[in-house]
Amino acid sequence: MKSGELTLALIQHGMGADVDANRTASLDGIAEAAARGAQLAVLPELHASEYFCKYQDPALFDLAEPLDGITRRLLAEAAADYKMVVVGGIFEHRAPGLAHNTAIVLECDGSLAGIYRKMHIPDDPGYNEKFYFTPGDLGFEPVDTSVGRLGVLVCWDQWYPEAARLMALAGAEILLYPTAIGFDPADDEAEARRQLDAWCIIQRAHGVANGLPVASCNRAGYEPDRSGGTYNAEFWGHSFVCGPQGEVLAEADAASEVLVCSIDRGRSETVRRTWPFFRDRRIDAYDGLTRRFGD
């Protein structure tokens, strides 16, 4: 594991129908992150577009781009310009009829350090991801970079302790979650509060269980359902960074913001000596984790 401080930035921003404007917002955020000393910048999931999974429309596959498409090129240029590692997210066109929700990691010379294809795919009213995204086939493999071994996961993965654990067992030094999650306007305030709290604590708990810092970057703002339906979304922002005891180090509110935070990478070693959870895992008794259910 690397030691010393790591300064990272979460580029929480809103998206609209104008893809170029979204890209500009992402790049402006990266520039601000660089000016504020960040060595690593994380963008929200699918940051080049509105969250298009609100409904199912084959025409929206036009938004997909190959791994070497324009978003990667722009992020690579920014990474090289600012000598910063950048984690972005694209709608990856892999083959006709085969697309992924993919995080891409650019090294600070602009080269591609690695990718992660979202493994857990949700499908809920307003979040029709199983229509658009083929489940990832690369497993839970961290990406090695000059700022450390990054456990990059995407959104729905954040609800799965298995994903966090597998990244940690594979040597990840930090977990990163580009995300797009928001309130259902039909929910009352208490339900909205429970959902936001649940989202925070489960990711903080991944930090606790694995003795790792965690950073989650969500999109922000209102996006209409452009099909004319009722699945308008209010993305809740609240990007945050926590340490290896789940302690919150920095937290945004609901508005667009570049959240910059320095973490002490040496704390994982210290915390894991006190809480040596890896030592005591009952790997002889975990076979059932690969079963769908026990009945």
Place this chain on the structure above:
Amino acid sequence: MKSGELTLALIQHGMGADVDANRTASLDGIAEAAARGAQLAVLPELHASEYFCKYQDPALFDLAEPLDGITRRLLAEAAADYKMVVVGGIFEHRAPGLAHNTAIVLECDGSLAGIYRKMHIPDDPGYNEKFYFTPGDLGFEPVDTSVGRLGVLVCWDQWYPEAARLMALAGAEILLYPTAIGFDPADDEAEARRQLDAWCIIQRAHGVANGLPVASCNRAGYEPDRSGGTYNAEFWGHSFVCGPQGEVLAEADAASEVLVCSIDRGRSETVRRTWPFFRDRRIDAYDGLTRRFGD
């Protein structure tokens, strides 16, 4: 799954050197729980004695008792008297040189519904459990009772998402954690706060990840290190109950208290429809969870 309300009580109390007094405190708590309408009472881990694992002493194995020993008999009588399911914890003498940290579940007619032998065994300064307790050999099997299928785990298990998940996959309707955890007097206030927060959020996160209510019953109060050493312990109490979104329903502070809480068992069905995490588990990609580490 059962529907309707379940009223449960967490009997958070302190322990001293007088074992009879400890048993009386447990039984008094059960009586109060019954008077307040509880159908299920949960006691702290090893509630008949002080937490004896502060240091290593072969003589302390005298505290161990067989599965049909006095603690079970007393709890069975109380369960039958009050027609209540009772979850207690014993230092189980299984054979010479073979002891377990075991939770016992008494049915409301006083019969033994089942047991759980603590699977994850800690070993830290002041918590020398690997000296006393053989790791459990019964796996993560819920116990069926008249108030539902109980996912009974013990203390250190609470840091392991694997344990919670396996109980949930085996059909547990609620997770119960008899516990003994406290502050190290050498830690400063900020560290103590981080530890208590981490303990709360990881258990609440098991509720979120598995769409289940969770109840954790800790011991309370100061216990001296009777070896003359420095491992005095201040057990932090803070027993709590949360619902299937991790929402806190009831919470004790640091003092002894019978915490009574009613939970709506139907909420797991509702919450899991909105957050169908079980549906999307990547059981094809979880083999690595049975490995010690990835290197």
